[in-house]
Amino acid sequence: MITQHNIQLQPYNSFKTKAVARLFSEPANAEELSEILNRFPEEKKLILGAGYNLFFTEDFDGLVIRPAMKGIYLIWENDREVELEAGAAEDWDHLVEWTVKNGYAGLENLSLIPGSVGASPVQNIGAYGREVSECITLVNTVDVQSGERKSFTTDQCDFSYRDSIFKQNRDQVITSVRFRLEKSYTYLEKYVDLSRELNSNTNPTLSQVREAIIRIRTRKLPDPEKLPNAGSFFKNPILTSKEKESLVSLLPDLPLYTTGGNRFKTSAAYLIEKAGYKGMRRGLVGVYDQHALIIVNHGTDSGSEIAAFVKEVQQEVFRQYGVMLEPEVWIF
Numbered sequence: 001m002i003t004q005h006n007i008q009l010q011p012y013n014s015f016k017t018k019a020v021a022r023l024f025s026e027p028a029n030a031e032e033l034s035e036i037l038n039r040f041p042e043e044k045k046l047i048l049g050a051g052y053n054l055f056f057t058e059d060f061d062g063l064v065i066r067p068a069m070k071g072i073y074l075i076w077e078n079d080r081e082v083e084l085e086a087g088a089a090e091d092w093d094h095l096v097e098w099t100v101k102n103g104y105a106g107l108e109n110l111s112l113i114p115g116s117v118g119a120s121p122v123q124n125i126g127a128y129g130r131e132v133s134e135c136i137t138l139v140n141t142v143d144v145q146s147g148e149r150k151s152f153t154t155d156q157c158d159f160s161y162r163d164s165i166f167k168q169n170r171d172q173v174i175t176s177v178r179f180r181l182e183k184s185y186t187y188l189e190k191y192v193d194l195s196r197e198l199n200s201n202t203n204p205t206l207s208q209v210r211e212a213i214i215r216i217r218t219r220k221l222p223d224p225e226k227l228p229n230a231g232s233f234f235k236n237p238i239l240t241s242k243e244k245e246s247l248v249s250l251l252p253d254l255p256l257y258t259t260g261g262n263r264f265k266t267s268a269a270y271l272i273e274k275a276g277y278k279g280m281r282r283g284l285v286g287v288y289d290q291h292a293l294i295i296v297n298h299g300t301d302s303g304s305e306i307a308a309f310v311k312e313v314q315q316e317v318f319r320q321y322g323v324m325l326e327p328e329v330w331i332f
């Protein structure tokens, strides 16, 4: 197993910020991964997926591991369902495309989300009324401390909105993920924007749903290859009913979604827009002009410049509306 020294991480994060990793390794299977972890027990470690949900503000004085496990395998199937396992390094949207082509339902609403399969359970990716946790049956990992192989059932993953045990503890490297999908498909409206895009087609096929989502996302979200970004930068805040009441008195049109337990999810994009930041540019960093939840990099290679702008947006939204936005992107 090869370990490289002093590797530039700029190509490995979608914001394209510069930082050097003192040690860098791309294990192709769980055995190689265990070997590399056992060889460097004392090093600080960072696990990189496709780099769509993090950026660097300084060099990394430790070992960066970029899992390289590929492949999509059929585990079992019956008349109604199929269970697949995909390697952590598979491109997420490639997996979604493959499932839709084969007529397997479950992941279609998560079309075109950038990133790797291994990153999908970490922040429980979600879109258009669907979260990946609804389809995951097992997550296979290697423990960062012991180098041991482990498996987590859905319950053990402790999934919630953009959260999981892997995000909370950060002590596992995900090597592969199992998904259970359906062989038949009936469209259920979960998201008005999507139904609108489907143009009153109430019985769309899986491919039609995927295509509609690709159209919505392409319109609203910037291509990271052209305008570096990391998708939604902040989580949508969850408010208590008291917080909700006081915010609605300031913003009567505030979008609200019930999440159960007398909690209300609102839109971070809406708050950022109302705070005056949509399309705003500060130096080489800004908020995307088509969607206020996206921080975009207009040409800096300094993560600190992005982090400073993020702080400004947080402080200004807090000053005006009393809500502290929490990044869903990791800043290192």
Ligand code: EPU
Residues within 6 Å of the ligand: 126, 127, 128, 129, 193, 220, 230, 231, 232, 233, 234, 235, 236, 255, 267, 268, 269, 270, 271, 273, 278, 290, 291, 292, 293, 328
């Ligand atoms: N809005 C604004 N201004 C904007 C954009 C949106 O006020 O510039 C308001 C509108 O009221 C709109 C509402 O925000 O109805 C919701 O916007 P949108 O449907 O785009 O969804 P979102 O809440 O901003 C979430 C996910 C996205 C996912 C979409 C669609 C989070 C943090 N983000 O965004 O996920 O694609 O829903 O389901 O939950 C990602 O995580 O990278 C991501 C793109």
